[in-house]
Amino acid sequence: MKKEKIQAPKGVSEYVPPASREFEWVREKLITPARMAGYSLMELPTFEDTQLFTRGVGESTDVVSKEMYTFEDRGGRSITLRPEGTAGVMRAVIEHNLDRGQLPVKVWYSGAFFRAERPQAGRYRQFYQVGIEAIGLDDPAIDAEVIAIADQGFKSLGLKRFRLEITSLGDSASRAAHHIELDKYISNLDLDEATSQRAKINPLRLFDDKRDEIKKLMSKAPLLMDYLSQESMTHFAEVQSHLKALKISFAINPYMVRGLDYYTGTTFEFIHEDLGAQSGIGGGGRYDGLMEQLGGQALSGIGFGLGVDRALLAARAEEVVPVETFTSQLFIIPLGAQAKSEALVIASQLRGHGHVVEIAFGERALKGAMKAADKSGAKFVVVLGDSELSSGSVELKEMSSGDSKSVRITSLHEAL
RNA sequence: GUGGGCGUAGCUCAGCUGGUAGAGCACCCGGUUGUGGUCCGGGAUGUCGCGGGUUCGAGCCCCGUCGCUCACCCCA
Known part of the structure; x- marks a missing residue:
């Protein structure tokens, strides 16, 4: 008697031969630039204490509030499958006292991440990311280098139809000043229930809305860029001049929103043109308060996460995947x-x-x-x-x- | 979480107004004894996603369910 087939859980991405060779190829290409820039491997657990994410990523974020795989282990501890990489890296850096040594701490990681979202093109419940973190430097040059490493990874795959968008979220004083003005502006708008609810959680989200009528309403809203402190502006300007020196083209997108609370200052996103709704192939930025938030020193940091699954989809769309990446002699x-x-x-x-x-x-x-x-x-x-x-x-x-x-x-x- | 589309051999799909399944590709074997890619011949394969219902009879109709997919949302 034939037994019922067991299927993979809903929405996971998995790679079996021959496609697994393409996956390996993409992941390797994305990692290589980090290795060549002196970043070292950080191999971390795929599950962590739930608090790491509620405190690190932020309880108001969608990722934490409704997309985490959280469960109780046999000892009654609350455990969560990691939804992103940066918080775990920070935890490990603090725990192993890496921040007491020479700065910056430069590490890379690669692995599976988990978010309980509705699957769609390029969005999976288990997905793969390659990331780097550079901790303990305020120098705008490191911002440019981090961006350049991601850019190099995508270019080494042969990708052409992607663009880089950058912005600055400023320091906490800049954001607080802007927040007040933005709230004031939004409170005068006539919004539906769901939208005003979103605005309450994070008013910046409205800048990201895809509906034309909202775009129109928000076109005159106060921009964070106009509220940046002198320091933040100088820092951001330097990042830009470094990128120009590197001949990395970019566009400033003052409407850019990131879904994780820890971002500050320089923030960026790589967007591919052929990918449909889930077009972000990588993104990152500064997180200057995160380490302190997690009980460590007050060190700044910057990093990125690149989507291996999406980069592979992009490479297929551009038809740059090598036909045969493995042959025996x-x-x-x-x-x-x-x-x-x-x-x-x-x-x-x-x-x-x-x-x-x-x-x-x-x-x-x-x-x-x-x-x-x-x-x-x-x-x-x-x-x-x-x-x-x-x-x-x-x-x-x-x-x-x-x-x-x-x-x-x-x-x-x-x-x- | 909300909505649309889809689910027939390993893959891509066909299947007329309901009468118990087909094509191409792939696969395996062979075309005289130890040499591939072409060509020719032959072969295996499906509980038609799953569970109910309507019917004398369902791959085709109805309900449910699971999954895939696309969009919203969110983001890698």
Whole structure:
């Protein structure tokens, strides 16, 4: 009797061959620029004390208030699957006293994150992000470098149809002054219930509304950009001049809103043009009060999170995903039991020399095995039968040309 | 959480006004004994997402449910 099939939980993204190779490729490309800029790996738990997020990300945010996977563990502790990466990094930096050493602390991470949202194109309940954090520097140059690292990651994938938007959320004094004026402005608008409710939680959200009538209403609203303190303005101007020096094009978007409470100052977003509603492929910014909020020193920080799933969708949309990112060099077809045993030994030795080697297993006929070799994409194939075993040499056949030459088994690793 | 579309072989899909399933691709085997990609021949495969209901009879109709998908919302 056939048992009922068990399916993956709703809305998760998973990658199986052959698509998993594309995923690996994207993730590696996004990580590389961070490594090359001297960032070190931070490998953290996927679940944390719930308080880390309520306190770090902010209870008023949608992410915390309605999108977290929270449960009680067997010891009665409240645990949450991480919905984002920065809070966890801060917690670990504080816990391991990394902030007591040389600054800045520069780390990168990569892994799965969880949000209980309604799935749609590019939005999953378990998704993958690559991120970096640079902690303990106020220098605008580090802001530019962080942005440049993300930009480099996307460019190295071959992406072209994306843009960078930046803004400054200023310091807390700037925001407080603006908040009062914005509230005053919004209170005079005629809004529906849901919208005014959103405005109450975060008035900046209205700037992000997609409806034309709201856009129109908000077109004369006071902008945070106009309330920036002298310091914030200077900082932001320097970030921009660094970006220009780096030849990274950007647009200032004074309407940009980020959904996490900790952002301050420089804030940015990478948006892809071919992705539909979920077009943000990466984003980040400063979070100058976060560490203190979590019980650490009052150190500033800046970082980003890049969506691996979305970057892959973007790469597919632009058709820049390499066709074959994995091919073996040699495919060995053994004929007979003794040859099979010998094939295992030869393959093992060649792999020791750094060659990618596959063997035809099972009892397939030679023709079938050749087909398998062809499909594996292997560059070379050898047939290993009785005559080869006794002579000690094989015909090394190049699949693309069909040419072959006689090679001693013992010197195969040089011939490859 | 709200709304729209969809769910038939591994994949892409067809299936007329209800009469118990098909194509292409992929896969496997073979085309005389140990060499692939083309060509030819043959073959396996579906509880038609799941559960109810209407009917003599349902892949086609109705209800529910699960999932996928797109948008709102939110964001990576």
